[in-house]
Amino acid sequence: MPPPKKALVDILIKRRDKILRTYLPAVNPIVAPRLEDNRLTFENAAVRADVATAPEAYRASWFLLRQHDRRDSSPVGSDQRDDDDRCPAGLPTTTGSFVAVDISR
Secondary structure, rough: OOOOHHHHHHHHHHHHHHHHHHHOOOOEEEEEEEEEEOOOEEHHHHHHOOOOOOOOOOOOEEEEEOOEEEEEEEEEEEEEEEEOOEEEEEEEOOOOOEEEEEEOO
């Protein structure tokens, strides 16, 4: 006899939650990065899913990209974050310029 629908739903929900708790904090869960008014903002999907606590600080390493290629890049500014979400001085503002930011805990 197959399990009732509610039991199956409960099993699937528990499995989903276990997968989230195991894998989401293990990767960099930064999502929805935005660069507006010289400020970097983003969300942490693991914190939002309530499977991790927010770190005390993040580290942001900024790079100027040449030819749209991360392998051909140069650092811009210094590593920073804590509560400071401002971008480093020297980011290009011309159309067609590309920057990359590596965000970590």
